[in-house]
Structures are given as C-alpha cells and as structure tokens.
Amino acid sequence: xxxxxxxxxxxxxxxxxxxxxxxxxxxxxxxxxxxxxxxxxxxxxxxxxxxxxxxxxxxxxxxxxxxxxxxxxxxxxxxxxxxxxxxxxxxxxxxxxxxxxxxxxxxxxxxxxxxxxxxxxxxxxxxxxxxxxxxxxxxxxxxxxxxxxxxxxxxxxxxxxxxxxxxxxxxxxxxxxxxxxxxxxxxxxxxxxxxxxxxxxxxxxxxxxxxxx
DNA sequence: TTACAGATGAACT
DNA sequence: GTTCATCTGTAAC
Numbered sequence: 596x597x598x599x600x601x602x603x604x605x606x607x608x609x610x611x612x613x614x615x616x617x618x619x620x621x622x623x624x625x626x627x628x629x630x631x632x633x634x635x636x637x638x639x640x641x642x643x644x645x646x647x648x649x650x651x652x653x654x655x656x657x658x659x660x661x662x663x664x665x666x667x668x669x670x671x672x673x674x675x676x677x678x679x680x681x682x683x684x685x686x687x688x689x690x691x692x693x694x695x696x697x698x699x700x701x702x703x704x705x706x707x708x709x710x711x712x713x714x715x716x717x718x719x720x721x722x723x724x725x726x727x728x729x730x731x732x733x734x735x736x737x738x739x740x741x742x743x744x745x746x747x748x749x750x751x752x753x754x755x756x757x758x759x760x761x762x763x764x765x766x767x768x769x770x771x772x773x774x775x776x777x778x779x780x781x782x783x784x785x786x787x788x789x790x791x792x793x794x795x796x797x798x799x800x801x802x803x804x805x806x807x808x
Numbered sequence: 809t810t811a812c813a814g815a816t817g818a819a820c821t
Numbered sequence: 822g823t824t825c826a827t828c829t830g831t832a833a834c
Binding site for chain 3: 643645652653678682684686718728729730731774
C-alpha cells in the first residue's frame with residue numbers, strides 16, 4: 596500500500612523520547628495477522644514520552660528489571676507491559692541503549708481491519724472508541740506481552756510503524772501526562788488537535804484506601 | 809463530572 | 822509482609 600510511505604528507520608527513534616513523541620502523531624501502526632483479511636492499521640493520535648533515569652514517572656527510573664528489560668535495549672523496539680492486573684500498554688523504545696526512553700502509544704484511529712477491532716472490543720459504541728486509551732488500543736490490536744521486544748523496523752515483524760502522514764506542528768497539542776503520579780507537571784503528553792479518538796484526560800487518583808473494618 | 813472497584817506483578821519495608 | 826502502578830467500566834452526583 597502506497598499510503599504507508601515506508602517503514603520508519605531506526606534512526607527516527609534514536610533520540611530523546613519527548614522529541615520523538617510528537618513526530619509519531621499521524622504515523623501508521625501496522626498489526627500483522629494470520630488469515631486472508633490482511634493487517635490492521637492504526638493511525639496514531641495520542642502519545643506520551645517517558646525518559647528513563649531522569650524521569651521519576653518512567654518504568655526505567657529505578658534501573659532494569661525483568662519487566663522493563665526491553666526499554667534498556669536498542670531503539671525501535673516494542674515494549675509491552677501488563678498494568679493494573681488487567682491491561683496491556685505498548686511503548687516504542689527510544690534513545691540509545693541503556694537510556695530506557697519510551698513513548699507510550701495512548702490512542703489511535705483504526706483505519707483498516709475495523710471489523711476485527713470491533714469484535715475484540717464489543718463495548719465500543721463508536722469506531723472512535725476502539726483504540727481510545729492505551730488499554731483499549733492493545734486490546735483492539737491484540738497486542739500482549741508475547742510481542743514485547745518486537746523490532747518495529749523489521750519488515751517481517753508482527754508490529755511495524757510506517758511513515759504515513761505526519762501531523763504538522765500546528766496540529767499538535769501537548770499537556771501533562773495522564774494517570775502519572777510523579778513529574779505530573781512535565782508536558783510530555785502529545786495529541787492530535789480536535790481528534791475524537793484522543794482519550795479524555797484523567798488526572799492521577801492520589802490513592803485508593805482500603806475500606807476500614 | 810467525579811469516584812471507586814477490580815486483578816496481577818513489581819517495588820518497597 | 823504491604824503498597825502501588827503509563828487503566829477501564831460502571832455507578833453515583
């Protein structure tokens with residue numbers, strides 16, 4: 596398909612996450628699938644940047660663990676983690692090896708393969724809800740920990756990122772990150788202006804107290 | 809619009 | 822052992 600515009604090269608990711616993040620808006624995330632229907636295609640509309648050792652909100656802040664090992668590897672790979680015991684979230688590893696920079700893919704618009712996304716997300720009332728939010732997005736695209744470490748620059752990979760049509764800077768908005776308890780003031784959430792597939796902002800819920808007996 | 813339950817892994821004491 | 826996390830669906834205001 597010509598609209599894909601070719602794979603984004605690894606160099607694209609080999610920069611600070613907050614530089615890469617806004618340039619990912621409008622790009623196309625391709626999810627390869629078995630069967631005759633061909634791949635799913637998602638146009639990225641919302642992302643958040645996390646920057647390793649200098650960013651207390653990043654999974655990489657306290658150093659490598661079994662879960663976040665992928666973040667400490669080379670850029671251009673997919674970091675998938677399991678959160679709150681019920682959702683997956685997908686990041687693209689940025690920066691250099693050991694820097695543990697990442698860009699969380701928060702939301703997007705399913706532009707191809709929509710019936711399959713609807714099948715996986717029966718609760719979605721409109722197509723704009725199919726991948727509106729990081730947990731919903733991974734559900735719609737059937738992304739889980741088995742895809743952790745996928746090289747999105749590899750033409751044969753199950754998940755890849757294509758150039759698509761990047762958003763002009765004038766159509767990019769930024770603000771505080773969602774659901775993050777630390778470094779809340781850092782405006783490293785980026786989204787496409789006036790796009791209905793962008794998730795609603797939810798500030799961090801300070802704490803959940805167990806009910807007193 | 810705001811608040812909370814829910815399930816699991818990882819970090820922390 | 823305890824606390825909390827890059828969240829979502831549902832319910833009460």
